[in-house]
Amino acid sequence: MGRSLILDRVSGETSGGFLDQEIVLFGPGESDSGHKLRSALSAEFEVSTPRTSLDFIRTVAESEGRFACIILDMTAAHGRNPELVLKDVIRNLEGRADGPNAKLIVLSEDMDRAVAIQESFRRVDQSIVRPDNWGDIYAATADALTVRDEVSWETLSPVQRGLLKQTRRNIAKLQESTAQGAALEQEMLTDISGQLIRAASGGELIGAMDALRSHHADTFGHSLKVAGWMTTFGLHLGFRKSDMEVVAQGGLCHDLGKWVVPNEILSSPNRLTPEELEIMRRHPDGARVTLEKTDWLSFPVRACMEMHHEKLDGTGYPYGLKGAEIHELALICAIADVFSALTERRSYKAAMSKQKAFSIMDEMVAGGHLDGALMEKFKEVAS
């Protein structure tokens, strides 16, 4: 039982994990939704919540660059024109050497206003309509912080840095385009897999994957990690060059079925409840809608999307397949998926070291969940 719990916990089933990031939030007021927003963000970030606009501006001015994100909710009554508050905040940020690092998110009551804010204040990173659903605000905050995370990539070689930035954005686009269960775009997918294969063949990919390792678990960062590890692993296993495209695509696409899972569950800062987990587990099934519309996709890529949560002993989902019934590329995908999930930050845990991840995965091999021979090969390349 313990083992299967571990697998459930780590197999890519939550996102989030910014406990080391400080943000400042002003404006949601004392309403019910204001409380909800504050407590949702506090579960995930270190949150300062100044009570007056003067306090807010002072907090930003004296922050010494420690805030990763500044959120101003303009929909609540401030006792002061919210645009003037925004102007003061921007002036304070602009006067500081470390100001450019803080992401500024503004919440407005409707789309017209959100667009107007974005047009008149170029310093605003995201201007969004204040959603009823705190999961959307969480996602916007996480998105802003992802860009901030990229600052730490500056130590990489220019090739590695360019690769990560480009593929990460392309994967986000890929996910957006399939978000409603639309068909996959062949050209886009071929482009991204080509980039990964070139980088892996040139020896640039492992360093880049290491840099990405402890980044938080947003869905596209996670897909990039899984695809990167699968590509590196595939070359090491000696797959033919002509098969490598399929290997990379399997990783890029494995979680695309997540579009069927509501944002609130995907972005939940807490461990999922049994009911939420049940909904999350529908994602391999959600892939089917995309697959029906995408007839050019090869069978091994389909297998990754539908079978990456199957376990050798038949206790996985959605089909409970056993042993040789599970496609080999899906077994490879499962290893890359679990390794990526263990070593990325989550809301309830820090990033785990590779060695600790390997020892947990060894237990999964012993428990009949992961393939032992493949696991040994994976360690050779990922250690």
Ligand SMILES: [Fe+2]
């Ligand atoms: Fe995954």
Ligand SMILES: [Fe+2]
């Ligand atoms: Fe998954």
